[in-house]
Amino acid sequence: xxxxxxxxxxxxxxxxxxxxxxxxxLPLMASSLLVDGCMTITNVPRLRDIDTFNALLRxxxxxxxxxxxxxxxxxxxxxxxxTEAPYNLVKTxxxxxxxxxxxxxxxxxxxxxxxxxxxxxxxPVDLHLKGxxxxxxxxxxxxxxxxxxxxxxxxxxxxxxIPSVTGTENLMLAAVYADGKTVIENAALEPEVTCLAEALxxxxxxxxxxxxxxxxxxxxxxxxxxxxxxxxDRIEAGTFMAAVAMTRGNVLIKDCPLEHLDALSSKLREAxxxxxSEDGGVRVIGNWPIDSVDIKTAAYPGFPTDMQAxxxxxxxxxKGLSVVKETxxxxxxxHVSELKRMGADISIDGRTAVxxxxxxxxGAPLMATDLRASASLILAGMVAEGKTEVSRIYxxxxxxxxxxxxxxxxxxxxxxxxx
Ligand code: EPZ
Numbered sequence: 098x099x100x101x102x103x104x105x106x107x108x109x110x111x112x113x114x115x116x117x118x119x120x121x122x123l124p125l126m127a128s129s130l131l132v133d134g135c136m137t138i139t140n141v142p143r144l145r146d147i148d149t150f151n152a153l154l155r156x157x158x159x160x161x162x163x164x165x166x167x168x169x170x171x172x173x174x175x176x177x178x179x180t181e182a183p184y185n186l187v188k189t190x191x192x193x194x195x196x197x198x199x200x201x202x203x204x205x206x207x208x209x210x211x212x213x214x215x216x217x218x219x220x221p222v223d224l225h226l227k228g229x230x231x232x233x234x235x236x237x238x239x240x241x242x243x244x245x246x247x248x249x250x251x252x253x254x255x256x257x258x259i260p261s262v263t264g265t266e267n268l269m270l271a272a273v274y275a276d277g278k279t280v281i282e283n284a285a286l287e288p289e290v291t292c293l294a295e296a297l298x299x300x301x302x303x304x305x306x307x308x309x310x311x312x313x314x315x316x317x318x319x320x321x322x323x324x325x326x327x328x329x330d331r332i333e334a335g336t337f338m339a340a341v342a343m344t345r346g347n348v349l350i351k352d353c354p355l356e357h358l359d360a361l362s363s364k365l366r367e368a369x370x371x372x373x374s375e376d377g378g379v380r381v382i383g384n385w386p387i388d389s390v391d392i393k394t395a396a397y398p399g400f401p402t403d404m405q406a407x408x409x410x411x412x413x414x415x416k417g418l419s420v421v422k423e424t425x426x427x428x429x430x431x432h433v434s435e436l437k438r439m440g441a442d443i444s445i446d447g448r449t450a451v452x453x454x455x456x457x458x459x460g461a462p463l464m465a466t467d468l469r470a471s472a473s474l475i476l477a478g479m480v481a482e483g484k485t486e487v488s489r490i491y492x493x494x495x496x497x498x499x500x501x502x503x504x505x506x507x508x509x510x511x512x513x514x515x516x
Contacts, residue, residue: 100488101501103478104510105460109346111507112378115334115353116142117168117327119496121289123192124266125296125325126150129159129172130199131273132300134322138170141327142498145491149190153182157196174322177204184210184241190495191215194222195263197245198271201234206246211238216467218426224264228255232268232275252277252316260285260310260396266293272314273302281312287397288328288357296325331357332403333497334379336472338362339407340504342370342383343414343480348507353379360400364390364408368415389417389454394425406432406473413441414480415454423448432470435463439481460485465492472497479509488516 117140126147129136141147143165151161151170158178162171180200187193191212200207212220226236226243231254234247252275257264265285270293272279284290286308294307300323303315334353341348342365355362355374362372367390371382389412394402402425412419413436423429430450433443438461442453460483465471471493478485487493490513493500501511 098488098516099490100486100514100516101475101490101493102512102514103460103475103485105479105481105483105485107344107479107508107510109341109344109348109504109507109509112349112351113337113503113507114351115329115337116140116498118289118292118330119144119146120262120287121292122147122327123150124195124263124270124289124293125327126154126170126172127195127199127270128293128296128300129154129174129322130157130177130196131203131270132320132322133175134173136172136174136322137324138172139168139324139326141165141168141170142330144498145495146190146192149186150192153186153193153196156183156186180204180207182207182209187212191220192263194225195267195270197225197229197243198267198269201229201245201247202250202271202274205248206244208242208244210242216431216470217429222264224257224259224261225267228257228264228268228281229271231255232271232279250275252279254280255282257281257283262287262290265290265312269294269297269304269312269314273297273317273320275314275316277316279314279316281314282310284310284312285396286310288331288354292328296323299323299325329354332401332469334358335361335401335404336407336476336497338365338370338372338381339404339411340476340479341381342368342387343411343476345383345385346507347382349375349378349380351378355379359398361404364392364400368411387411387415389415389419389452391420393422396425402426402429403469405429406469407476409433409443409450409452410436410473410477412452413443413455413458413477417454419452419454421450421452431466432473435470435474436477438463439477439485441477457482459483462486463488465489468492468496472500475500475504479504479511
């Protein structure tokens with residue numbers, strides 16, 4: 098397994114481009130199962146999760162060609178011959194559950210391994226299943242798989258107890274071929290959900306309320322394949338913004354979706370960073386001392402849970418005390434023990450962490466546990482005194498394309514060591 102080695106102290110400078118959004122591309126890939134033909138997705142980075150989803154689509158009979166140099170995925174679905182998503186693929190990527198809706202609504206059945214929990218929480222899919230049952234599907238769970246069948250889904254009124262991102266996406270994907278009208282209330286508002294809805298409309302779906310918490314979908318009989326460009330990855334962009342703020346850097350971030358980062362930007366400004374649009378990108382300037390800020394994660398447009406670990410790393414060297422409340426997942430503090438090994442002063446009480454800023458961190462050997470926790474350890478290593486080694490960085494490669502190369506180009510003293 099590879100590891101990343103960082104010598105802390107560099108101030109980031111230069112220019113970096115944000116890649117396409119992992120969490121927009123995965124549901125777009127799932128939508129290819131709804132059509133007979135060739136879906137083209139552009140602005141696609143090389144990520145482990147996308148490779149895994151490619152493998153899943155191939156397992157179902159799709160012909161997938163990925164040209165990562167050009168950032169283009171072509172998914173041909175005329176020969177789909179399977180409706181089962183096996184455990185070995187689903188266990189490495191929970192977003193595999195997104196094939197459920199398309200398979201049931203187009204092929205009348207699906208057998209998908211239950212994703213199971215992951216480092217950040219139990220991650221149930223009960224809301225996905227309850228919605229499908231409301232649409233007339235019969236659902237059974239056995240041997241760790243969920244079996245869903247429906248002669249034809251019918252439109253239904255669905256209220257999501259939690260504005261689940263992939264729950265909203267799965268049910269929208271199921272509703273496009275259902276008989277009649279489906280209303281999804283308390284739908285997730287994340288930009289990735291909007292990107293999927295707009296793509297489905299381009300494919301011929303009838304969807305109203307896009308961008309609101311109430312989506313109305315009128316079932317149609319056929320959709321056509323399209324070419325769609327993925328929106329930029331707001332979490333990758335946010336991670337770079339935090340890195341620049343922490344290292345007193347000065348960087349121009351191209352393709353940075355600032356309009357999707359209001360909550361993060363206001364917190365970074367409160368912490369003393371300067372953020373402004375410039376030359377079609379976003380200029381970020383970090384200033385020390387860093388002021389401590391309180392964070393409470395929430396569904397979009399609230400502060401993104403996927404940025405909590407990265408901002409906590411920043412707060413470890415801020416002036417004063419920060420309170421970080423994680424309201425979305427029950428166990429998303431896996432990075433805390435590793436940050437404390439670097440000298441951070443953090444105490445946890447349930448879903449709340451209190452971070453007392455320290456003068457500085459010291460480099461240490463660390464272990465990544467999940468995607469965004471890995472990112473926070475890389476950020477901490479960049480400001481720590483001495484050397485930091487982060488192992489198990491396959492977690493990082495799930496959602497960041499060659500992050501060490503992008504950071505190195507900005508002046509970070511960082512290397513990937515093949516073990
Ligand atoms: C999506 O996960 C993202 N993944 C996650 O990004 C992100 O952290 C999360 O949304 C929250 O923004 C993708 O889009 C592929 P949820 P998802 O369903 O859809 C509970 C990353 O770092 N819940 O919105 O799985 C759930 O346990 C990843 O890129 C139920 O109880 O998240 C959680 O507490 C990590 N029952 C809350 O809702 C359900 O049926 C929000 O989960 C579904 C969810």
